[in-house]
Amino acid sequence: MSIITENNDIEDIKIEGEYDGIIELDQWFDPKAENSVLLILNQRIKLDHSAFEALWNSYTIKICADGAANRLFDYYRDSDGKRYHPDVIAGDMDSIREDVLEYYEAIETTTVIKQNTQYSTDFTKSVNVATLLLLGIDLNAVEINEYDGIHKLYQQADKSQLKDIPLLILNGIDGRFDHTIHSMVQFYALRRQDPYFKMCFLTMSDMIILIPSSKKGYWLKLDKVKPLIGNCGLLPLAGPNIITKTKGLKWDVEDWPTSIESGNVSSSNRFVGENCLIACEESIVMSVELKWDKITQHLIDESE
Amino acid sequence: MSIITENNDIEDIKIEGEYDGIIELDQWFDPKAENSVLLILNQRIKLDHSAFEALWNSYTIKICADGAANRLFDYYRDSDGKRYHPDVIAGDMDSIREDVLEYYEAIETTTVIKQNTQYSTDFTKSVNVATLLLLGIDLNAVEINEYDGIHKLYQQADKSQLKDIPLLILNGIDGRFDHTIHSMVQFYALRRQDPYFKMCFLTMSDMIILIPSSKKGYWLKLDKVKPLIGNCGLLPLAGPNIITKTKGLKWDVEDWPTSIESGNVSSSNRFVGENCLIACEESIVMSVELKWDKITQHLIDESE
Structure with missing residues (x-):
């Protein structure tokens, strides 16, 4: 009852x-x-700068999904002109601006990974990249097929050692409604495929x-x-x-x-x-x- | 297949x-x-004024759910100091500000209907009010129990003549996430209870x-x-x-x-x-x- x-x-x-x-x-x-992942999706970053800075500094891996790099680029620049530099920008790169791409390609600590396949979304590409980074794979040292190399590397990888990784997603909610619901789909997909991630969507x-x-x-x-x-x-x-x-x-x-x-x-x-x-x-x-x-x-x- | x-x-x-x-x-x-309902919920109104004005003028019945009256009050005032006046403000009135309540209580064309019951939400109270207005019931001429009078009137009413009423909801999405999902619940509730409404949530x-x-x-x-x-x-x-x-x-x-x-x-x-x-x-x-x-x-x- x-x-x-x-x-x-x-x-x-x-x-x-x-x-x-x-x-x-x-x-x-x-x-x-020991390891944690901050993933930024392509919507305007609405967080207070002090809150964002604190989050940024407390996560060990930072990834932008495609056009999210524009949002990060536009969000903040300090008095020396320095911006936030993610570890990786991943996706099919149909949203990143030319000037933003040029800026980040010149940054040594940022790796830009273009993946053309339309069989996975920029979200999935980014999360797969996160898994590879968590496994200590140097993405600058391996050859990555531009079509779906990340997916192949991800499939081949032994993920059994990974456990309890906080994964915080910014900008997954409050945009287009089908995107919001697609974020909810990720909860179930990740639990099936990458149960080592503990995912949280943060909104205002x-x-x-x-x-x-x-x-x-x-x-x-x-x-x-x-x-x-x-x-x-x-x-x-x-x-x-x-x-x-x-x-x-x-x-x-x-x-x-x-x-x-x-x-x-x-x-x-x-x-x-x-x-x-x-x-x-x-x-x-x-x-x-x-x-x-x-x-x-x-x-x-x-x-x- | x-x-x-x-x-x-x-x-x-x-x-x-x-x-x-x-x-x-x-x-x-x-x-x-012939009849249509615009229902505003309690979030900041983000629409362009010209878009809002056009929508406002094309709907025959306009209702604010509780604190939505604050949002409408704060949203716009013309050069003569005139604001938008909804037909009804309905809800348990735990969110409406004192100054806003005073303002609208003095407006002859706006009826303020306080309903204390917590067995229905401000959304449901407002939609029930809409049904009564569509049936031509003069809410100033009937006695309405302050606890759940609207619900009782709604239950007693013969709604069989009602058909195909556009119902546009502003501010039902993009706030607190449990509110957003509660808006989705309304689709199914309304289809069961008030199938004459054709409901649409409008977001930016x-x-x-x-x-x-x-x-x-x-x-x-x-x-x-x-x-x-x-x-x-x-x-x-x-x-x-x-x-x-x-x-x-x-x-x-x-x-x-x-x-x-x-x-x-x-x-x-x-x-x-x-x-x-x-x-x-x-x-x-x-x-x-x-x-x-x-x-x-x-x-x-x-x-x-």
């Missing part, structure tokens, strides 16, 4: 019992992992992550992020789902069928404690509202 | 054969219907509509809108679906299973002719990219 419980606004929620995993929300703001409203399907549930550890966040939603974008248990939400549910079609969708919910358990039959998308004024300060503090 | 066909960029596509209905895209830009990137499930398909009639639009996507947000037939897309499909989870999603597709047939087993969300520079001119031309 399906149960909805309204809890107090503040409760003490400890990680306890059996569970399938822990998801730390701070891993994307302050990635302490939210952070958006995937809670994997599980029997016992995943604990979200809010920790330092708790004061920086507001409402949250559990969004069954892949189809009807059953949230078997939550613990730590204002409105907790048990054995709750959720779907876009039925209208049973947990939106405008919120966290009552420092931790929150979520168990669902199929992987579910979660949005967590961000208080950007506080996020920016947190990013600056953590990067110092 | 599933078939994908790549067509020429331009083809002559005529409405022909048997079909279940026609959806004219221009109905939301130039609503020629797209128009987003629902293509109802059907055996023979719906013809999208692009007509005057054709030069104003770009890419489109068919987005299976309610779960796995089968697109049984399309005719008039760059990449047409037949018996094509589509789902977010599988990654088979038709995005970055486009129209090759003046019409396009879409048949799918379950109702599917469609996004159509807008060229706003041209849309604004179209709106101005049509409103003259």
Whole structure:
């Protein structure tokens, strides 16, 4: 039987019992992992410069997908004329401007990788590049076929050593709506193909992550992020789902069928404690509202 | 067997054969219907003033959901100090500012309807108000219980005469992500409860509509809108679906299973002719990219 419980606004929620995993929300703001990937897509960068700078400095690998290089080029230039230099610009290069391409081709630390195949998107090309960099492959030292060399290298690579890599995506949401939904598709594609990535989309409203399907549930550890966040939603974008248990939400549910079609969708919910358990039959998308004024300060503090 | 066909960029596509209905895209830009509803939600209004003015003047019923009244109040004031006056402001009024409430309460043509129940959202309260206005009910002449009077009136009303009412929603997308998905939920809720509404979400990137499930398909009639639009996507947000037939897309499909989870999603597709047939087993969300520079001119031309 399906149960909805309204809890107090503040409760003490400890990680306890059996569970399938822990998801730390701070891993994307302050990635302490040895390796982490920041991927920028082709929309205007709306972040405050101090927030952007802190994020940029805390990620070990930075990649622009095609026209995202224009956005980075246009976004910021310091008083010496120096811009941000990504490790790689990857894609079919149908969006990058000539002047931007010329600028970055002259930068020694930036590698431009053109891949013509239309069987994968600039997003996938960039994520495949990230995998190769994580494996320590020097992309300047190997020959890369301009049609689909990256895809071939990616397929041949042994990825078994890779684990728990924070992957933060800027500009994946709030543009064209089919692009936004295509970003949601990536959650499921990546979980299938590259489960070592822990992906998060960052917007000026939210952070958006995937809670994997599980029997016992995943604990979200809010920790330092708790004061920086507001409402949250559990969004069954892949189809009807059953949230078997939550613990730590204002409105907790048990054995709750959720779907876009039925209208049973947990939106405008919120966290009552420092931790929150979520168990669902199929992987579910979660949005967590961000208080950007506080996020920016947190990013600056953590990067110092 | 599933078939994908790549067509020429331009083809002559005529409405022909048997079909279940026609959806004219221009109905939301130039609503020629006797009645039409413009509903504004609580986000900053980003439209050009000339585009907004043209839309405003072409809709017969204008409603602000709660805090949307702040946005309308702040958006524009002419040289005489006159602002836009909606027919109704509806919601639980937890977002409207005191000064805005005072201003609109003094406007004779604007009715403020406070509804405290938390069993429906400001969106639903506003759409229920729209239904009552469409039925010619004078909301100033009836007594409305402040808790859920609108819902009760709505439930009692005979809606059988209502048909094909364009309903344009501003600010339903691109805010908090759980709100965006909640907007998608409304497509399915409205189709169930108030099928007389033809709803469209307008953003600075797209128009987003629902293509109802059907055996023979719906013809999208692009007509005057054709030069104003770009890419489109068919987005299976309610779960796995089968697109049984399309005719008039760059990449047409037949018996094509589509789902977010599988990654088979038709995005970055486009129209090759003046019409396009879409048949799918379950109702599917469609996004159509807008060229706003041209849309604004179209709106101005049509409103003259």
